[in-house]
Amino acid sequence: MSIETEAAKMKLVSPAMAALPISVRNAALSYIAEGLEENKEKVFAANREDLASAEESGLPEPVRRRLHYGEDKMHDSIEGLRELDGLPDPVGRVLLRRELDEGLVLTRVSVPIGVIGVIFEARPDAMVQVASLCIKSGNCAILKGGREAAQTNRVLFGIIRDAADRAGLPDGCLFQAESHSEIDELLKCDRDVDLIIPRGSNRFVRSIMERTKIPVMGHSSGICHIYVDRDADQEMSVGVILDAKTQYPAACNAVETVLIDRGIADSFLPKLAAALTAAGVQMRGTKEVGEKLEETAEKAEKSGKKPAGVPADFEVMGEDEFSTEYGDLILSLKLVDGVQEAVSHINRFGSHHTDCIMTENDEAARYFFSMVDSAGVYRNCSTRFADGYRYGFGAEVGISTGKLHARGPVGLEGLVTYKYELTGNGQTVGDYASGRKEFHHRDLC
Amino acid sequence: MSIETEAAKMKLVSPAMAALPISVRNAALSYIAEGLEENKEKVFAANREDLASAEESGLPEPVRRRLHYGEDKMHDSIEGLRELDGLPDPVGRVLLRRELDEGLVLTRVSVPIGVIGVIFEARPDAMVQVASLCIKSGNCAILKGGREAAQTNRVLFGIIRDAADRAGLPDGCLFQAESHSEIDELLKCDRDVDLIIPRGSNRFVRSIMERTKIPVMGHSSGICHIYVDRDADQEMSVGVILDAKTQYPAACNAVETVLIDRGIADSFLPKLAAALTAAGVQMRGTKEVGEKLEETAEKAEKSGKKPAGVPADFEVMGEDEFSTEYGDLILSLKLVDGVQEAVSHINRFGSHHTDCIMTENDEAARYFFSMVDSAGVYRNCSTRFADGYRYGFGAEVGISTGKLHARGPVGLEGLVTYKYELTGNGQTVGDYASGRKEFHHRDLC
Numbered sequence: 001m002s003i004e005t006e007a008a009k010m011k012l013v014s015p016a017m018a019a020l021p022i023s024v025r026n027a028a029l030s031y032i033a034e035g036l037e038e039n040k041e042k043v044f045a046a047n048r049e050d051l052a053s054a055e056e057s058g059l060p061e062p063v064r065r066r067l068h069y070g071e072d073k074m075h076d077s078i079e080g081l082r083e084l085d086g087l088p089d090p091v092g093r094v095l096l097r098r099e100l101d102e103g104l105v106l107t108r109v110s111v112p113i114g115v116i117g118v119i120f121e122a123r124p125d126a127m128v129q130v131a132s133l134c135i136k137s138g139n140c141a142i143l144k145g146g147r148e149a150a151q152t153n154r155v156l157f158g159i160i161r162d163a164a165d166r167a168g169l170p171d172g173c174l175f176q177a178e179s180h181s182e183i184d185e186l187l188k189c190d191r192d193v194d195l196i197i198p199r200g201s202n203r204f205v206r207s208i209m210e211r212t213k214i215p216v217m218g219h220s221s222g223i224c225h226i227y228v229d230r231d232a233d234q235e236m237s238v239g240v241i242l243d244a245k246t247q248y249p250a251a252c253n254a255v256e257t258v259l260i261d262r263g264i265a266d267s268f269l270p271k272l273a274a275a276l277t278a279a280g281v282q283m284r285g286t287k288e289v290g291e292k293l294e295e296t297a298e299k300a301e302k303s304g305k306k307p308a309g310v311p312a313d314f315e316v317m318g319e320d321e322f323s324t325e326y327g328d329l330i331l332s333l334k335l336v337d338g339v340q341e342a343v344s345h346i347n348r349f350g351s352h353h354t355d356c357i358m359t360e361n362d363e364a365a366r367y368f369f370s371m372v373d374s375a376g377v378y379r380n381c382s383t384r385f386a387d388g389y390r391y392g393f394g395a396e397v398g399i400s401t402g403k404l405h406a407r408g409p410v411g412l413e414g415l416v417t418y419k420y421e422l423t424g425n426g427q428t429v430g431d432y433a434s435g436r437k438e439f440h441h442r443d444l445c
Numbered sequence: 446m447s448i449e450t451e452a453a454k455m456k457l458v459s460p461a462m463a464a465l466p467i468s469v470r471n472a473a474l475s476y477i478a479e480g481l482e483e484n485k486e487k488v489f490a491a492n493r494e495d496l497a498s499a500e501e502s503g504l505p506e507p508v509r510r511r512l513h514y515g516e517d518k519m520h521d522s523i524e525g526l527r528e529l530d531g532l533p534d535p536v537g538r539v540l541l542r543r544e545l546d547e548g549l550v551l552t553r554v555s556v557p558i559g560v561i562g563v564i565f566e567a568r569p570d571a572m573v574q575v576a577s578l579c580i581k582s583g584n585c586a587i588l589k590g591g592r593e594a595a596q597t598n599r600v601l602f603g604i605i606r607d608a609a610d611r612a613g614l615p616d617g618c619l620f621q622a623e624s625h626s627e628i629d630e631l632l633k634c635d636r637d638v639d640l641i642i643p644r645g646s647n648r649f650v651r652s653i654m655e656r657t658k659i660p661v662m663g664h665s666s667g668i669c670h671i672y673v674d675r676d677a678d679q680e681m682s683v684g685v686i687l688d689a690k691t692q693y694p695a696a697c698n699a700v701e702t703v704l705i706d707r708g709i710a711d712s713f714l715p716k717l718a719a720a721l722t723a724a725g726v727q728m729r730g731t732k733e734v735g736e737k738l739e740e741t742a743e744k745a746e747k748s749g750k751k752p753a754g755v756p757a758d759f760e761v762m763g764e765d766e767f768s769t770e771y772g773d774l775i776l777s778l779k780l781v782d783g784v785q786e787a788v789s790h791i792n793r794f795g796s797h798h799t800d801c802i803m804t805e806n807d808e809a810a811r812y813f814f815s816m817v818d819s820a821g822v823y824r825n826c827s828t829r830f831a832d833g834y835r836y837g838f839g840a841e842v843g844i845s846t847g848k849l850h851a852r853g854p855v856g857l858e859g860l861v862t863y864k865y866e867l868t869g870n871g872q873t874v875g876d877y878a879s880g881r882k883e884f885h886h887r888d889l890c
Contacts, residue, residue: 213658347456371460376864379867381870404850420836422823424824425825426826427685
């Protein structure tokens, strides 16, 4: 059957899925956890097949590492399911209750979005995580995993589908797409699929965004900045920059560019360079940064101190390279004239993800917070905090750099929308238009 | 200058627009009202020119009526501006404040979306309304009005721009596009334009939706249903249906299809038919509805009562015609076997706008509310209540049948998004990853 037909069928099933009580949805999560536990060996065997094919076809080591699904990841999947089970129901929350007039009551209540298409690359753990987030939030889902993980995904999806059946989820609420051509089919289903969530590399996400009219929730790049103001605590700034760059360089919330107020370059740049070099971070930057580093090193040498970190591998970079996401131990550096120039640079070269100012000056911080057009604006802490778990959302659906619906780290609330319920006893608009009756709009909660 | 260049410039201006205090934004609204008052005659003269051209080029009467901007509409525009002035600021609302750990505070705060493209057909009052909604919510806007209203729009935009300058809004925060080809240019600006709001006929809105990758907020059709359950109050149902069909038939929230439980067709259909006929509404429906109408009329005649409304102009319609939006005094009718079949019909043929069940049965109402996949689900009241003013939102940006971001009638909150502000004193993620520190996630408000 074509994906178009599947999606159309799923759309008709979605209200029944949305209407399930939370007990049924949570039961499905428990059964998935049980199923994983019971079918461990089957999953590992399928994963060994995928790994063998990956090795045969010469897939690079990082891809094979992501593909691997062993005891550790199985444990994480099961833990994740238990935690999700414990989270409050995102569906059926009353967001507004207002009496428009005597006996005419409006309620705005959260409901599942409907049909979600999820497309992910190699990681088989994504299959379990994403399916369980959709179940918890009462959504139907079409799941398409990477072909490298075909065997593992098939076994995992079987476990998920059995759990769904056992819990009493409606037939056809979950579907696994397996062939690559089905991605294009899925991206065309804008009548029946309400949302696409892509999980994978930046290039992968960007290509999905470019190929569909369905709303996409995700981010195609994370070019995060830290601006060190002239009123910054310099020692603190070095610590935060090191964390933001080195704690997990491949993450989208790792810092890629550090902007430094020209007024403190002489004192700050040598300290930062020394720390970065010691941490194995390669520095790139404008010609001015290079010259400043050299100059301060010479001064240090003359005054008898040992040269404070003139990095041998420093590279001069062009203006247009500042929108590069390294995802690695490489950092771009630039000097600016204060917070205004910093903000202009960030809004121009950034990806509207997460950007930070290091300063003890409240006014500079206020300016930065209001003028930087990003999902996250930070002061005096690492950009790496941009994460649904660290924000206390309990589960993370993804991080969105789009501005509509959900922005920044997205918890379960990103998988719900709302509907308006209006209950009356025969009210007609004619009575209000003619002035026989009047609205009084009294909020009941 | 091309729209692409304008949009790119506007994107850079948008943070300054977003940062304006509400006093400045409200002042701009007052100055627009003053400007309209002072330049009345200039506006009316321009409008007379547009009307003359419209007559010359033979534009149909309804278009010319929408095009007309006289004392009445001027008064409404000014009233609208004063009301908008009085509404609370949608920007800067704290939606969440959470201490992630000692001294590390997360705040989620509402901010303007950024750059909005508004494309509207003939009505010049839309120019004033839409520009003022964007100003109130701190958004930049590219405005493209219908070419029929070119003279009027030019004068109105001049008044708006002067008011913006006088209030101190940033240069380039508003732009008027005047040539038709600029619509296509605007729809391509998905890097710099965050949202498109189309205002006009269904066909117009649909064509905009099909031509852009930018999120569109609006509805391309309003096929609303009323289902009369076997447990309905029949008299109440007739009243509600009459209101929903006749009070303003051209509105998107007018009813287009009435579904009737087969079990009450004998008693209800004749009453409804009589009332509809008396109100000048043409009935269309399935063959079964036609036969039932004839049958009940014959019975009535035999029993000596006068035939209860067999409409002479009743038309049998095919199944696929049930997704027709008449926008006129025409109504589709169908008999169904209870609430389940009603819901299936609505989810299949409806436009997910607003649908109503007439019933005294709580269980049927509950089923209907949870299973109908529409922005509005109503019980025992007219679908015509689906409107931002009637919901008490103070201003209406539009009605959305999309599920993401804003759904149903949308007030000013549809023009804002949010950002996360995180303030610390040097916190690094490494400390939390290593277990040296722990999050405590304490909500502060």
